[in-house]
Amino acid sequence: MKKWLILLTLTVFTIVIAACGQDQGASSAAGGANGAGGGESEAPVAEELTITHQLGETKVTKNPAKVVVFDFGILDSLDELGVEVAGVPQANIPPYLSKFEDAKYENVGSLKEPDFEKINSIKPDLIIISGRQQEAYDELQKIGPTIYLGVDTSRYMDSFKENMHTLGQIFDKDAEVEQKLADIEESIKALNEKATASGKNALIILANEGKISAYGPGSRFGILHDVFGFEAVDSSIEVSTHGKDISNEYIVEQNPDYLFVVDRGAVVTTGSGESSAQQTVENELVKTTNAYKEGHIVYLNPNYWYLSGGGLLSVSEMVKEVEAAIE
Incomplete structure (x- = not known):
């Protein structure tokens, strides 16, 4: 009789220990998903880059969602890389970029006169400018992270490639940029020889x-x-x-x-x-x-x-x- 009671006690004890182990495992899994406190899940922290450019240094979130572009060379580059933008100056859009005249893109003014109110309403994650907007840099920086990617014509190709590598870094398009630059350099070599x-x-x-x-x-x-x-x-x-x-x-x-x-x-x-x-x-x-x-x-x-x-x-x-x- 005593042996039977001992066996029963041991069996119950084993079941309780196993159940506790399962609860502990579930609790750990929940903690891993929801954070240390087991509360709401935390959004992944976006990677932040520090971009050094002609007008200073700007902290930029990698793969920004809302981008305003004032330079048409940068705009055609982003288009080539498959990166969408939120706003462009539609007053002087060249024909080869006519797709950006569509109403789905916000009109942010002209090359020389940015529409600060419209840009502010977009709440951009990144604003890209060049020489024609240089004087508006401080004002634009108050609205959103702003970088200058104009070409330095005294060192055209080096400056151009640096700008393209910056785009590759920000939008996670390094491989695509490298390939397109290689193609351009090959065509330039042939032209130079000719x-x-x-x-x-x-x-x-x-x-x-x-x-x-x-x-x-x-x-x-x-x-x-x-x-x-x-x-x-x-x-x-x-x-x-x-x-x-x-x-x-x-x-x-x-x-x-x-x-x-x-x-x-x-x-x-x-x-x-x-x-x-x-x-x-x-x-x-x-x-x-x-x-x-x-x-x-x-x-x-x-x-x-x-x-x-x-x-x-x-x-x-x-x-x-x-x-x-x-x-």
């Missing part, structure tokens, strides 16, 4: 409502010489945003083998994208130059060269345009 082998020099000008400005190495259009390989017909042009005011006589005096023309009026005044500079440029004086005689006056697409530039798509298209012009 331009160098031609032995021809070049002059690049900006035509603007009857006025003409020339640009040399290190300038906003200096990529033609510094990267693409064309010898500058005049290497003494001072680097400036607006270029050197020139006359038709200057073009005749320099007598370039190639004359590349960026027509500002086609995108800013007419908005048509069609060149309105031909009558200004191809006058009786300029017709005496080698460039005209050899059919080497080339009208570049101002949407890539003037409005955007510095983007994965725009730089690629700039390379294609210049290569197509070389015989």
Whole structure:
């Protein structure tokens, strides 16, 4: 009888211990899911990056959800990388980015005049600007994390690649950026070899409502010489945003083998994208130059060269345009 009672007691004790063990395991699992206190589950902590740029340092959350972009080169890069944005300046959207005119994208003003109220209503996780918005940096920084990703034309390719790597880091697109940059560098190498082998020099000008400005190495259009390989017909042009005011006589005096023309009026005044500079440029004086005689006056697409530039798509298209012009 005593043995039976002992066995019964041991059996009950074993069952109780097993049950306690199960409860403890369930409690531990719940604690792992809900936190130490077993309360509400905690949202994963977003990774924060510190981005160093020309205007300072900005803390940015990785893979930001709401992005406002003011630079069209950066916009075409994000589009190439499959990254969506929340707001863009729709006033001067180039045709190749016309999808961003859709109402699903907030219109955040113009390139020179951001709509601070609209931007604030978006509550952006990231704002990306370049030179045209530089003066608004402090105000935009009050609204949301703001970074400057304009291209430094004195070191165009290094600056361009740094900007693209920054995008890759922020949006977790490093591999895609590396591949696209490799493709662009390969096409540039082929163009440079072709331009160098031609032995021809070049002059690049900006035509603007009857006025003409020339640009040399290190300038906003200096990529033609510094990267693409064309010898500058005049290497003494001072680097400036607006270029050197020139006359038709200057073009005749320099007598370039190639004359590349960026027509500002086609995108800013007419908005048509069609060149309105031909009558200004191809006058009786300029017709005496080698460039005209050899059919080497080339009208570049101002949407890539003037409005955007510095983007994965725009730089690629700039390379294609210049290569197509070389015989």
